Amino acid sequence: MFYREAGDFKKTYSADNQTFPIKIDRVGYYLALVVAFLVIPFVINDYWANAILLPFLIYSIAAIGLNILVGYCGQVSLGTGGFMAVGAYACYKLMTSFPDVNIFFHVILSGGITGMVCVLFGLPSLRIKGFYLAVATLAAQFFLVWLFNRVPWFYNNSASGQINAPERMVFGVPVTGPNTEAWATYLFCLVFLVLSAIIARNLTRGMAGRKWMAIRDMDIAAEIIGVNPLKAKISAFAVSGFFVGISGALFFALYLGAVEVGEAFGITKSFLVLFMIIIGGLGSIFGSFAGAAFLVLLPVVLKVVGVDMLGWPTDIVAHLQLVIVGGLIIMFLILEPHGLAQLWRVAKQKLRLWPFPH
Amino acid sequence: MPEQLVFAMEVFANGLMSGVLYALVALGFVLIYKASGIFNFAQGVMALFAAMTLVGIQNGQVPFAHLINAIFGTHVHTFGWNISSAFALILTVGVMILLAWAVQRFVFRHLVGQEPIILFMATIGLAYFLEGFADLMWNSEIKTLTFCLPGEMCLPQGMNLAIDDAAFNAWGVGFFIDNLDITATLVAIVLVIALVAFSQYTKQGRAMRAVADDHQAALSVGISLNFIWVLVWSLAGFVALVAGIMWGAKSGVQFSLSLIALKALPVLMLGGFTSIPGAIVGGLIIGVGEKMFEYCFGIGQCFGGVINLGGATENWFAYVLALVFLVFRPQGLFGEKIIERV
Numbered sequence: 001m002f003y004r005e006a007g008d009f010k011k012t013y014s015a016d017n018q019t020f021p022i023k024i025d026r027v028g029y030y031l032a033l034v035v036a037f038l039v040i041p042f043v044i045n046d047y048w049a050n051a052i053l054l055p056f057l058i059y060s061i062a063a064i065g066l067n068i069l070v071g072y073c074g075q076v077s078l079g080t081g082g083f084m085a086v087g088a089y090a091c092y093k094l095m096t097s098f099p100d101v102n103i104f105f106h107v108i109l110s111g112g113i114t115g116m117v118c119v120l121f122g123l124p125s126l127r128i129k130g131f132y133l134a135v136a137t138l139a140a141q142f143f144l145v146w147l148f149n150r151v152p153w154f155y156n157n158s159a160s161g162q163i164n165a166p167e168r169m170v171f172g173v174p175v176t177g178p179n180t181e182a183w184a185t186y187l188f189c190l191v192f193l194v195l196s197a198i199i200a201r202n203l204t205r206g207m208a209g210r211k212w213m214a215i216r217d218m219d220i221a222a223e224i225i226g227v228n229p230l231k232a233k234i235s236a237f238a239v240s241g242f243f244v245g246i247s248g249a250l251f252f253a254l255y256l257g258a259v260e261v262g263e264a265f266g267i268t269k270s271f272l273v274l275f276m277i278i279i280g281g282l283g284s285i286f287g288s289f290a291g292a293a294f295l296v297l298l299p300v301v302l303k304v305v306g307v308d309m310l311g312w313p314t315d316i317v318a319h320l321q322l323v324i325v326g327g328l329i330i331m332f333l334i335l336e337p338h339g340l341a342q343l344w345r346v347a348k349q350k351l352r353l354w355p356f357p358h
Numbered sequence: 359m360p361e362q363l364v365f366a367m368e369v370f371a372n373g374l375m376s377g378v379l380y381a382l383v384a385l386g387f388v389l390i391y392k393a394s395g396i397f398n399f400a401q402g403v404m405a406l407f408a409a410m411t412l413v414g415i416q417n418g419q420v421p422f423a424h425l426i427n428a429i430f431g432t433h434v435h436t437f438g439w440n441i442s443s444a445f446a447l448i449l450t451v452g453v454m455i456l457l458a459w460a461v462q463r464f465v466f467r468h469l470v471g472q473e474p475i476i477l478f479m480a481t482i483g484l485a486y487f488l489e490g491f492a493d494l495m496w497n498s499e500i501k502t503l504t505f506c507l508p509g510e511m512c513l514p515q516g517m518n519l520a521i522d523d524a525a526f527n528a529w530g531v532g533f534f535i536d537n538l539d540i541t542a543t544l545v546a547i548v549l550v551i552a553l554v555a556f557s558q559y560t561k562q563g564r565a566m567r568a569v570a571d572d573h574q575a576a577l578s579v580g581i582s583l584n585f586i587w588v589l590v591w592s593l594a595g596f597v598a599l600v601a602g603i604m605w606g607a608k609s610g611v612q613f614s615l616s617l618i619a620l621k622a623l624p625v626l627m628l629g630g631f632t633s634i635p636g637a638i639v640g641g642l643i644i645g646v647g648e649k650m651f652e653y654c655f656g657i658g659q660c661f662g663g664v665i666n667l668g669g670a671t672e673n674w675f676a677y678v679l680a681l682v683f684l685v686f687r688p689q690g691l692f693g694e695k696i697i698e699r700v
Contacts, residue, residue, distance in 0.1 A: 135680065136681045321490065325487075
């Protein structure tokens with residue numbers, strides 16, 4: 001009844017092509033932004049920030065990055081954890097080498113560096129396809145983690161082999177280090193997430209995104225109709241690496257504060273982000289958010305229900321979590337291969353007709 | 359003989375042995391991939407699950423004991439009996455066949471006709487599911503596996519014996535190879551011969567190869583795809599069980615066992631996904647390659663220690679080798695040539 005495009009007249013071409021063509025969607029979008037920027041920072045506390053909001057924001061960025069590579073360009077990557085580690089270590093080196101520069105630029109620069117590393121490991125994608133490529137990206141995962149463990153230059157020769165985020169300010173408010181406040185780190189990550197999402201959305205619906213999708217659907221056919229596979233694949237790796245690097249930098253500097261590379265950026269992280277985009281929906285920006293929210297919330301909910309309410313030992317709940325995540329992934333692939341995003345689309349389509357279906 | 363050379367040869371021989379173990383896991387992958395086009399990421403976890411089930415049955419553990427205790431407040435742990443290895447082995451094979459049937463019935467029957475990459479992701483989901491399930495069923499403690507067949511034929515325990523007992527002495531110099539590794543090699547050889555014989559000379563084996571060749575043609579001559587797929591998954595389960603026993607005897611039955619699946623991936627890439635000899639040769643190349651590389655450059659024992667990367671290169675060497683190799687030969691050593699058409 002309310003969810004209609006009727007009566008919402010588009011007068012320009014660009015208005016016709018906007019991301020949210022239906023008015024109620026647009027209102028919802030702005031409302032969500034207002035709540036995220038102006039309401040949550042005032043009510044947030046440490047528990048919510050650390051258990052739910054920060055991981056959600058950071059994983060969303062990583063999921064957007066991986067979704068561009070896997071969902072839009074069809075190049076399966078199992079190296080996300082390694083690329084996040086590149087972002088984290090780049091950010092650390094920049095923060096300690098140039099302490100006067102604002103951390104905002106450090107994070108963006110580390111995204112750029114990760115993009116370059118990602119391109120390097122993406123080059124074989126021109127020859128290797130499908131599973132072979134997925135396995136080849138494992139090389140990146142294991143090699144990068146080993147590199148950051150073994151070369152002392154990366155962790156400034158610290159005795160523990162860990163990297164620790166020094167305190168850095170934005171507008172006089174600390175966002176990294178031990179004295180941060182929940183709202184500051186939250187806002188910092190939120191800014192990056194919103195910018196990433198807007199950039200990703202506009203890239204994927206433009207020329208670049210269409211080339212990626214052509215490559216994904218069939219690379220030889222795409223090549224014949226004039227898409228340069230070299231440029232398309234490499235650009236997908238670069239953009240994906242950029243976002244993944246940013247998320248890695250934020251994950252290290254704002255969320256964890258201290259990182260031991262094998263623990264924080266191991267192979268499980270690669271799978272986690274991959275699961276996010278499968279459950280959320282391959283080839284959908286909204287899906288990246290939905291998947292990240294789902295997999296961040298699931299362990300928290302399970303812990304609350306299993307440990308706090310039912311009083312089960314934590315290890316049983318941890319094992320149950322594996323069973324549930326695995327089962328859900330299979331279920332999603334069987335019932336809805338396009339993930340939560342497709343459910344959302346179907347729901348919206350139904351809503352358009354509701355309550356008069358004819 | 360100079361000591362350096364003996365050391366290097368020892369490393370080489372040990373590499374060959376661990377290559378055999380990689381090849382064992384890779385075999386399971388190849389079987390399923392050939393017959394159904396599914397790239398089964400869960401193979402390693404299947405090995406873990408099989409080994410845990412074997413140990414659990416042997417020791418008379420109550421399945422899901424932990425969960426039952428948590429829900430009902432009871433304190434059950436074991437049935438209090440010990441079952442002989444041979445009988446437990448048969449029971450475990452039964453469990454693996456049941457698992458194969460369940461996987462086929464509840465997962466892959468619903469995914470027929472999906473893109474290969476979707477199937478691959480489903481097996482990742484399966485791997486997670488199975489891992490959690492195995493931990494729930496048999497709890498996640500590290501278990502030691504003692505495997506004895508009737509007539510006191512026990513599998514040697516990898517690291518638990520004194521090195522002299524487990525070592526094989528040749529040419530009067532200390533030349534150490536685990537007895538377990540030799541056993542594993544023999545078992546692998548027998549297994550491969552059995553598999554080849556099965557697929558060449560039995561009716562089911564021929565049907566399996568027909569399915570691998572062309573699903574539709576096989577269907578049209580009256581081969582039941584469902585049966586063949588259950589068969590193939592059971593076979594893969596059996597191979598996983600053998601691999602699980604060998605690895606379990608070597609380093610204990612624990613979570614890290616499932617990670618050998620990751621090591622089997624570069625083996626497959628080298629050998630080609632569709633070739634059984636490829637899995638063996640690839641396994642040997644990777645096994646020897648990573649041990650020699652670690653010896654030469656990882657801890658700097660060759661060329662006067664010019665290159666010393668500081669160890670632990672085994673973590674990534676296999677993948678990088680496979681990656682570099684694939685750039686020059688995308689289908690692997692023995693894989694079928696990839697022909698693409700629009």
